[in-house]
Amino acid sequence: xxxxxxxxxxxxxxxxxxxxxxxxxxxxxxxxxxxxxxxxxxxxxxxxxxxxxxxxxxxxx
Amino acid sequence: xxxxxxxxxxxxxxxxxxxxxxxxxxxxxxxxxxxxxxxxxxxxxxxxxxxxxxxxxxxxxxxxxxxxxxxxxxxxxxxxxxxxxxxxxxxxxxxxxxxxxxxxxxxxxxxxxxxxxxxxxxxxxxxxxxxxxxxxxxxxxxxxxxxxxxxxxxxxxxxxxxxxxxxxxxxxxxxxxxxxxxxxxxxxxxxxxxxxxxxxxxxxxxxxxxxxxxxxxxxxxxxxxxxxxxxxxxxxxxxxxxxxxxxxxxxxxxxxxxxxxxxxxxxxxxxxxxxxxxxxxxxxxxxxxxxxxxxxxxxxxxxxxxxxxxxxxxxxxxxxxxxxxxxxxxxxxxxxxxxxxxxxxxxxxxxxxxxxxxxxxxxxxxxxxxxxxxxxxxxxxxxxxxxxxxxxxxxxxxxxxxxxxxxxxxxxxxxxxxxxxxxxxxxxxxxxxxxxxxxxxxxxxxxx
Numbered sequence: 001x002x003x004x005x006x007x008x009x010x011x012x013x014x015x016x017x018x019x020x021x022x023x024x025x026x027x028x029x030x031x032x033x034x035x036x037x038x039x040x041x042x043x044x045x046x047x048x049x050x051x052x053x054x055x056x057x058x059x060x061x
Numbered sequence: 062x063x064x065x066x067x068x069x070x071x072x073x074x075x076x077x078x079x080x081x082x083x084x085x086x087x088x089x090x091x092x093x094x095x096x097x098x099x100x101x102x103x104x105x106x107x108x109x110x111x112x113x114x115x116x117x118x119x120x121x122x123x124x125x126x127x128x129x130x131x132x133x134x135x136x137x138x139x140x141x142x143x144x145x146x147x148x149x150x151x152x153x154x155x156x157x158x159x160x161x162x163x164x165x166x167x168x169x170x171x172x173x174x175x176x177x178x179x180x181x182x183x184x185x186x187x188x189x190x191x192x193x194x195x196x197x198x199x200x201x202x203x204x205x206x207x208x209x210x211x212x213x214x215x216x217x218x219x220x221x222x223x224x225x226x227x228x229x230x231x232x233x234x235x236x237x238x239x240x241x242x243x244x245x246x247x248x249x250x251x252x253x254x255x256x257x258x259x260x261x262x263x264x265x266x267x268x269x270x271x272x273x274x275x276x277x278x279x280x281x282x283x284x285x286x287x288x289x290x291x292x293x294x295x296x297x298x299x300x301x302x303x304x305x306x307x308x309x310x311x312x313x314x315x316x317x318x319x320x321x322x323x324x325x326x327x328x329x330x331x332x333x334x335x336x337x338x339x340x341x342x343x344x345x346x347x348x349x350x351x352x353x354x355x356x357x358x359x360x361x362x363x364x365x366x367x368x369x370x371x372x373x374x375x376x377x378x379x380x381x382x383x384x385x386x387x388x389x390x391x392x393x394x395x396x397x398x399x400x401x402x403x404x405x406x407x408x409x410x411x412x413x414x415x416x417x418x419x420x421x422x423x424x425x426x427x428x429x430x431x432x433x434x435x436x437x438x439x440x441x442x443x444x445x446x447x448x449x450x451x452x453x454x455x456x457x458x459x460x461x462x463x464x465x466x467x468x469x470x471x472x473x474x475x476x477x478x479x480x481x482x483x484x485x486x487x488x489x490x491x492x493x494x495x496x497x498x499x500x501x502x503x504x505x506x507x508x509x
Binding site: 010014018027037044 | 391471
């Protein structure tokens, strides 16, 4: 019973891994935007990154 | 099925034979149609010879405790394994292990066509017992003591326990010459859900085979009121709740891990890992008052939708540099916005040398369709840095090994959980045996 379920589950895990790899999934979290104006190419300052106010690490031990 | 076996409860009920106890005169009911060797008077607790027409007194005993009552009253009828049975006898037996008394109850069941059968109950664990039809074979232990295995009908049973069982209390009819305070050596071999038992009394050995039953099944079979006593602990032949072959699960896991490895190798070989952009830039603090953001040249991603890896290298030393990135599709306006910090710190303190961070960083963007792209980069840096170079490399279609890591864990966790549950259950089972797990491990390492 458990073994049959596990075989199904394992097949699902492998299929998901293969599909994810094929579709180019990533583990990094990236913010996606649509319709960025074409003017950015000529005027990069017209675009502001959502990560622009990142609080930088200034430490060390 | 017992289609040929007429049920006990029908229009023509078998009649019990009514007699009187020669000691106290109380009514004695014989239900087993001459199969009983002894019958016990419920009133004065005389054990009587059931084969004797005058019911000769064989033994008389006193009840040591007043709370010995059968959970299934004598005379109760029920259907067990598709056959009707009537409870005709009850006894309580006990054994002493390390000064602790363990007692259990045994019930004698009778069907005029099928004969006798037994039920045992210990701490809410039940067993359906019948006498072996074939003599089991025992693998004798060459070092003496108890045999380690026994074979019955092609199945191997492991030795569980050998103990002296004392008969404390009897009631009803018995197909043998029962006596109170009679001692027999009982040896149990288990192959869950079955238990193979030998009972040695003087020179006579009786073998029986039992199968574990749940209290609910007994209650349903005999239509008993209320609920059965809750099963406590793990019994010697109780089936494990993990009803699967754990070794088989590990074999399946190994097969899946091999497939995963093959998948990883296949996708790694198939991946283009094509460098599409690479450039070194220089950050100057003097320029930071003006607009620092800029865009790269346009590069093309070809083929199918896939990953894009952006690598950043900067020779920082106790500094940081931070880059706001946006990968922008020139044609569609779709963008992937992300920020990456490169920082590397090191030093010495009372614990010795230390370091953290590194001079390079990489990030993988998911599912980027083919097209023409450029990067918008906006650098920031440690205020103490006057200038620093940094290199940006973009590679298309790289494999993400973390996916395999997650898949590996997803495959491993269920097997580990099932193995752990099975291990703890079996450990509880065998801790009550003559071969507790601790003793097994210490004896195996006792070579000196």
